[in-house]
Amino acid sequence: MIGMTRDHSKILAVVAVLAAVALVVPHTNSFVILLTTRALAFSILVMSVDLLLGYTGLASMGQAAYLGVGAYLTAILATRYHIGLGADFWLVVALAMLGGAALAAFFGLLAMRASGVYFLMITLALGQCVWGLAYRWNSLTGGDNGINLSQRPRFFGIDFSHEVKFFYLVFALFAISLLVMDMLVRSPFGRSLVGIREREMRMKILGYNTWLHKYLAFVIAGAFGGLSGVLWVHTAGIVSTDDVVLTTSVDALLMVVLGGAGTLVGGVLGAGIVFFVREYLSTLVHWWQYVLGGIYILVILYLPGGLMSIPQRFRQWRMVRATNAAGDMPAAPTLSSPAPGTG
């Protein structure tokens, strides 16, 4: 298309949408700003799930554990030691990412022994261990009552309790995460992950240490989960066992599937839709659950590649129509479109 590859136009589209979000959202009301902030903070976790599910072919059911590490670490440091409410916020960010990575490094040793549905079961069980710990270790985590943060960070003369300023902070960290993960999946490392997803045996025969690749992907995803937790806990100012419960992990997984696995931004779109329906639409109507259920069913039935596969489907449909109109022309172009999920 006019001297641009499809890849370039995709990047441009994503940048344009993000720019629009950054420009438009601050002019809406404080509730929409808060919702968008929540969706963006959670999106970092969702993208980390996509890194595993979409690019490495690992369906992790315990990703909330890493969000929990970041969130509890932030809350405990802030309420007990007053760390992380000033410029040392960045120290907490670093610690949370390290914490998430460390936990993933430990859990990965156990989970990476399995694949497929067994991997899913093990990550689920490990995630529940973290939930159980949060529930039981009352003196540290506050049990099911959770921990309240009295304030958001304030540094460089900026008070982030202001919704718009906090939105920009989360937006910036989200954009950086997206960029880093995007670079990662485009790197030779990311390409080998896709290779492993498609056919692990072949990658092994080619001499790749597939275990190490998968393990590293798992650890990196854990680090981003930790980052997500730091921002997430500051959106509502509370962390409780609700954040590390199984449904949080399932939510993240569903958002990826909704938007389209293996696209990174698909999960963000999915998160945006789920947050909008669950938190905004629910202020307007009480049957929002049917809307959400309907969206899930329609996408799973008619768009197995997720919402991000809509443009591609549209192109396919147009090409088919064009070739049909041309009558005797060979119907070759449709074959060139990539398989769903390879983005």
Next chain:
Amino acid sequence: MTTNLPKTLRRTALLLTAAGIALALRSAPALAQQELKIGIIAPVTGIFAQVGADMTNGFKMYLDQTKSAFAGTKVVPIIEDSQGKPDLAVTKARKLILEDHVQMIVGGVLATEGYALAPVSTELKTVYISSVTAADDLTQRQIGKYPYFIRESWSSSQPMHPFGQWACDQGYKKIVTIAADYAFGYESVGGFQKTFEGCGGKIVQKIWPPIGTKDFGPYIPTIKSDADAVFSLMVGPMALQFPKQLRDSGYTKPILGGSVSYDEAALPFMGDEVIGDVSAEQYSAALQTPANEAFVKAYRSKYGKVPSYFSESNYTTAMMIDDVMKETGGKWPGAEAFIAKMAALHVDSVRGPLSFDENRNVVQNIYIKKVEKTKMFGYDKPELWDVVVKTYPAVSQFWTYGKDAFLKQPVYSRDFPPCKFCE
């Protein structure tokens, strides 16, 4: 295929749409009007939806009876769905306060929601009235942090203090507790244990099934057979399942139920096996007073079921707000003055006389209730009712210990009070 013109058009359309959305989502300007906006946070969907319906129905019934006018001021309730999640409760509370400009927040069900909402009320200097949330510490060791918080409902251990005393007075010597494994369970058992043992009884065993337990089979055989009674604190479907399974196993000794174990939210769904079980709470739909009889009849004819404490508590919250507004002649006095005026109220409510202690927790009657199958208030069918067998008047959250002495001990937990007589 596509030329450049439609593309530009499409882009313009996209931009216009974005701008339109931005405009549509902008804050509505705050109107300087004579109306009282009340934000109600309740679980409209999710596993607590029935509780949420009881809450909002109770509140709305009072509004209907007063034609939504408190001392001439129009009352606008705005109900928001917390889905039983604390972070969402906070998000919705911020929306109510910052966008809808409500003067106060009412509601929250779970202890977590209370702990999550109270700081929001402090930060945004907005009144928060708990009409359900019972976490002890909100009005005990932590009340200093929440100047805009007041609790019309109860604290978890409040009905359990007299209940422990009552159990001791019945001559029970040894009791086994079995309670849902979370903070509300700990606080209920703690309150019961404190007074029961203070009077000479012994808690000989504590069993903690996880919240949501559906099969008590593994727990029932472990109940010590030399105990005189079982104290249970069950929530949700656990409340239905536990007495059924315990009686099916051949257990014949008395069951003492914590507050919500036999509340009217669960009672209509129970079988005859619960007849004779005793519980304690600040409300019973079977309370024999003219005010309650009128309330039960009106509520039942309107919503088709007997009111639970969730319904009564929110009805009474609305009534108290009305009382304060009457004092101020329908003018909103500001958050601080409102809290002060409400805390000074002495009212005769559906559940009896109410006032507040200096920590802004309600002081109220606690009723010891026995489940009986009987006809009540002229209804023609015999049904299960929580018949009141004893009333402890004007019970404070500190029972008879006094505030200072009581607050010296830590908040009740899984390990406090310690189980001295467990082996």
